[in-house]
Amino acid sequence: MRSKVLLFLVSYLSWCLLTWVPDWQHLVVGIFVSAFVVFIIGDLFISGKHLSRYPIRCWYFAACYVPVLIWECIKANFDVAYRVIHPRLPIKPGIVRVKTTLKTDTALTFLANSITLTPGTMSVDIDREKGVLYIHWINIQATDIEGATKTIVKRFEEILGKIFE
Amino acid sequence: MNEIIGLILISVGLAFDLLGCLGLIRLPDVYNRLQAATKCVTLGTCSILFGTFLVVGVTTPGIKALLCLFFLVLTTPVSAHALARGAHRSGIKLWEGSVVDQYAEDKEGEA
Known part of the structure; x- marks a missing residue:
């Protein structure tokens, strides 16, 4: 129930931003649209521990995780741009497996997405029982x-372990 | 002032998008092309959208640009992951210059 209320608020907020500047017609229609969205996908929404229960973790998330992610993303761009421009195409691609100790759904999702946005790596698949991620790596430095x-x-x-577990 | 920064961001974004498209043509196989597509296009398009927001300010298009930026960052890695996994499962081989494919080694028994 709690997650459904949260989902309603999130979708109502994004509706309000989409139909900016707010007037009463948009706001009323938004209530119905958000309720419909919750009715359709409410059961798929994340369950379990909520970040809202630990407010300090949200601040930790904003202060430590987001700057690291943005910095890595910029580095990734220059890395790929360099490889594309270089006349001999210096790539050494392959798929490697890596281990992870994270367990919860949210943490694993964030980990896989962060890996995709960082230099030269992209997550291909995940095996939850063994705690193994398969990563496509554009320039392999270690195969073990x-x-x-x-x-x-x-x-x-x-960082993610501290936030989500 | 905001307008100048916004225009600079838009030009940087265009340059990165161009490089991403160049990567799509030059790199050898699906997986490497996805790398170029996700990385360059994420930052390139994000800076175009943020530059647009700076130029037009807090107006209807500005707010929409910010919203698009947020959704783009959330959805790009997911779609790249889905494409790569689907490609591998349907049997598309890696480029012959690839070093290892430990995913195929692990999946051989199941298929």
Whole structure:
């Protein structure tokens, strides 16, 4: 129930932003649209622990995770741009497996998405029972599981572990 | 002042989008192309949208640009992951210059 109310508020907020500047017709229609959205996908929405129960974690999320992600994203762009412009195309691609210690759905989702946005790596698949992620790596530096884990996952795992678990 | 910063951001974004498209043509296989498509196009399009917001200010198009930016960052990695996984499952091989494919090694027994 709680997550449905949260979902209603989120979708109502995005409706209000989409139909900016607000007037009463848009606001009334928005209530019906958001209620319909909650009715359709309310059961799919994340369940379990909510961030709202630990307000300090939200601040930690904003202060530590977001700047790291933006910085890595900018680095990733220059990395890919360099590889594309270079006349000999310096790539050494392949798919490696890495280990992760995170368990919850939200944390794993954030981890996989962060890996995709960081330099040269893209998550392909995940095996939850073994705690293994399969990563496509554009320039392989280590093929063994420990070396790859250290280079790819460790940066984000510590931060995300503190936030979501 | 905001307008100048916005125009600079839009030009930077256009440059990165151009490089991303160049990567789509130059790189050898699906997976490498997805890398170029996700990275360059995420930051490129995000800076175009943010530049638009700075130029037009807090108006109807400005707010929509910010909203698009948020959704773009959320959905790009997910769609890249879905495409890569689908491609691999339907049997598309990696480029012959690839080093390892440990995903195929692990999935051989199941298929």
